[in-house]
Amino acid sequence: MAPIATETFNTKRDGQALEETSDAIDEVNVLKATNKDLYEASEFDKNKDKTQFRQYEDACDRVKNFYKEQHTKQTVAYNLKARHEFHRKTRAEMTVWQAMEKLNTLIDESDPDTSLSQIEHLLQSAEAIRRDGKPRWMQLTGLIHDLGKLLFFFDARGQWDVVGDTFAVGCAFDDRIIYGRDSFCDNEDFGHEIYDSKFGIYSPGCGLDNVMLSWGHDEYLYHIAKEQSTLPAEALAMIRYHSFYPWHNAGAYHELMDDHDRDMLRAVKAFNPYDLYSKSDDIPSIEELKPYYLELIDEYFPNKVIKW
Numbered sequence: 107m108a109p110i111a112t113e114t115f116n117t118k119r120d121g122q123a124l125e126e127t128s129d130a131i132d133e134v135n136v137l138k139a140t141n142k143d144l145y146e147a148s149e150f151d152k153n154k155d156k157t158q159f160r161q162y163e164d165a166c167d168r169v170k171n172f173y174k175e176q177h178t179k180q181t182v183a184y185n186l187k188a189r190h191e192f193h194r195k196t197r198a199e200m201t202v203w204q205a206m207e208k209l210n211t212l213i214d215e216s217d218p219d220t221s222l223s224q225i226e227h228l229l230q231s232a233e234a235i236r237r238d239g240k241p242r243w244m245q246l247t248g249l250i251h252d253l254g255k256l257l258f259f260f261d262a263r264g265q266w267d268v269v270g271d272t273f274a275v276g277c278a279f280d281d282r283i284i285y286g287r288d289s290f291c292d293n294e295d296f297g298h299e300i301y302d303s304k305f306g307i308y309s310p311g312c313g314l315d316n317v318m319l320s321w322g323h324d325e326y327l328y329h330i331a332k333e334q335s336t337l338p339a340e341a342l343a344m345i346r347y348h349s350f351y352p353w354h355n356a357g358a359y360h361e362l363m364d365d366h367d368r369d370m371l372r373a374v375k376a377f378n379p380y381d382l383y384s385k386s387d388d389i390p391s392i393e394e395l396k397p398y399y400l401e402l403i404d405e406y407f408p409n410k411v412i413k414w
């Protein structure tokens with residue numbers, strides 16, 4: 107009796123194994139079809155009228171006043187203090203989704219292109235990446251990239267140390283920053299012998315890891331994601347540099363880069379259209395998308411509750 111039972115059992119198992127193998131092959135094929143390489147050309151922004159975005163000269167006073175304040179107050183001294191404060195404590199403990207919900211009440215004063223809530227902007231970015239069949243880690247990066255704006259509810263002194271484009275502090279204010287070099291005329295580092303000289307406190311090719319970028323949501327979330335997620339280096343670069351338009355869009359600060367930064371620049375450029383041009387997409391349904399993204403978050407954040 108026993109051998110027959112075993113045989114039956116084995117046959118059953120083989121059948122099941124075969125089925126499982128063909129399921130796995132199907133899955134791989136689906137993945138191949140949908141999981142496009144990060145750098146593969148995209149149709150996503152083909153029909154977007156790019157002249158409609160980031161028109162800072164025509165922007166309203168809210169945006170102009172924001173940048174005047176940011177450019178005046180982001181000094182070397184402030185940046186050293188902000189980093190020290192950041193490492194000193196945990197501000198809150200909550201899940202990624204709770205953080206997205208908390209952020210919902212913030213309307214970003216620096217942004218001329220959207221008046222949607224942040225959760226909607228995050229879902230628009232993630233969905234654009236997902237629709238394009240890009241890697242899952244990149245979809246998640248789209249979903250969380252602006253979560254650093256949570257800072258506003260903790261230690262921030264206003265919006266000027268949370269949102270807006272970023273630039274390097276400790277070296278010359280570059281003309282390719284929004285509103286140009288002169289917009290820094292009231293910054294205490296303006297005209298400073300070292301902080302406003304070409305390389306300032308840095309040296310050629312020192313690598314952007316060693317460069318202090320104006321403190322805000324990018325820098326803050328970068329540290330959190332680096333320490334508490336398993337996201338790849340490209341994702342961390344997309345987070346840290348996505349607002350660094352003078353660098354990834356206008357070609358400034360390239361003399362400070364090292365080889366790693368050159369690779370990361372490609373990744374940041376691949377990410378940028380989804381952040382910027384998805385702002386004109388349809389408003390996503392939060393409740394419908396929630397289950398998909400909750401699973402995705404769990405994949406890369408081993409601890410559900412994040413220390414913010």
Ligand SMILES: O[C@H]1[C@H](O)[C@@H](O)[C@H](O)[C@@H](O)[C@H]1O
Nearest residue numbers: 214216217269270271348349
């Ligand atoms: O106004 C926007 C907004 O604050 C974004 O989150 C930031 O990444 C951009 O660089 C900035 O220009």
Ligand SMILES: [Fe+2]
Nearest residue numbers: 251252348349
């Ligand atoms: Fe951002």
Ligand SMILES: [Fe+2]
Nearest residue numbers: 227251252381
């Ligand atoms: Fe964004």
